[in-house]
Structures are given as structure tokens and as C-alpha cells.
Amino acid sequence: MNVTVLLRLLQAEHDETAAYADGLREQIDQLATALADVQARLAEIVTTRKVIDGLALPDHEPAPEETATTYQRIVTAFNEHPGRVFRVRELHELLGLPTDEPSINVTRSRLGRLARQGLLGQPGRGQYQKRT
Numbered sequence: 001m002n003v004t005v006l007l008r009l010l011q012a013e014h015d016e017t018a019a020y021a022d023g024l025r026e027q028i029d030q031l032a033t034a035l036a037d038v039q040a041r042l043a044e045i046v047t048t049r050k051v052i053d054g055l056a057l058p059d060h061e062p063a064p065e066e067t068a069t070t071y072q073r074i075v076t077a078f079n080e081h082p083g084r085v086f087r088v089r090e091l092h093e094l095l096g097l098p099t100d101e102p103s104i105n106v107t108r109s110r111l112g113r114l115a116r117q118g119l120l121g122q123p124g125r126g127q128y129q130k131r132t
Helices: 003-055 070-080 088-095 101-116
Strands: 127-130
Touching (some): 003 101, 070 088, 070 101
16 A cells, blocks of 8 residues: 555545534534523522512422522522623632632633623623623
8 A cells, every 4th residue: 555545544534533523513512502501591490489489478488499500500690790790709709619729710611611602701801791
């Protein structure tokens, strides 16, 4: 087998693998968008439940508080403060999350993901705000 044939085969395999990777990236984007939508809806439901419990008659026991995921807590914070611009550390302090550097970096990644999905805007470097 000569080098030209090997290079042609290698290029064909490269093209096939690149197309497959592109398809996977599209699926990831679609799933990430769907997940963000569902998490935002869950946060809205939690907020609605709190409002309804607050309006309930005094003899009514409030519904049990369920543990929210960090994403839900983040989305809820932005929903409750739609005009506020947050830095990651400020958001951690508001939510009572640890402020060590590894935790901050995880939240920074989450906020970046939410911004790429269109839920948040970035009015400045390292700043996040609910997109209106």
C-alpha cells in the first residue's frame, strides 16, 4: 500500500469522525437547553409554591420544602433579583454556598453554561444578570 492510499483512508476516517463529533455536539447543545428549561421551570414551581403557602389560611400547614439543586437555587436567585448584576462570589454569599476557590469555579462554569443557553446575560466580564 502506498502513502497516497494511506493518506486518503486516513482523511476519510477523519471526515467521518468529525461528522460524528459534530452530531454529538448538537445533541449536547439540545440536551443542555432542554435541561436548563426544565430547571428554570422547576425553580418557578418552587417559587409559586412558596407564594401560595404564604397566602394560605393560618391553619394550613405549608408544603414540605424539598431540597433544590444548585442550578435551581441559582435560577431562583436570578428570578428573584431580575435587575441585579451578580459576581460569582456575591451569588455564593447570597445562596449561602462555600466561597472557596474550587466551589466558585464550579459555579462560574454553571453560570457560563446558563449564559450560553440564553438564560443569563453578561453585562461585563465576570458579571451575570437575568436576561430579559
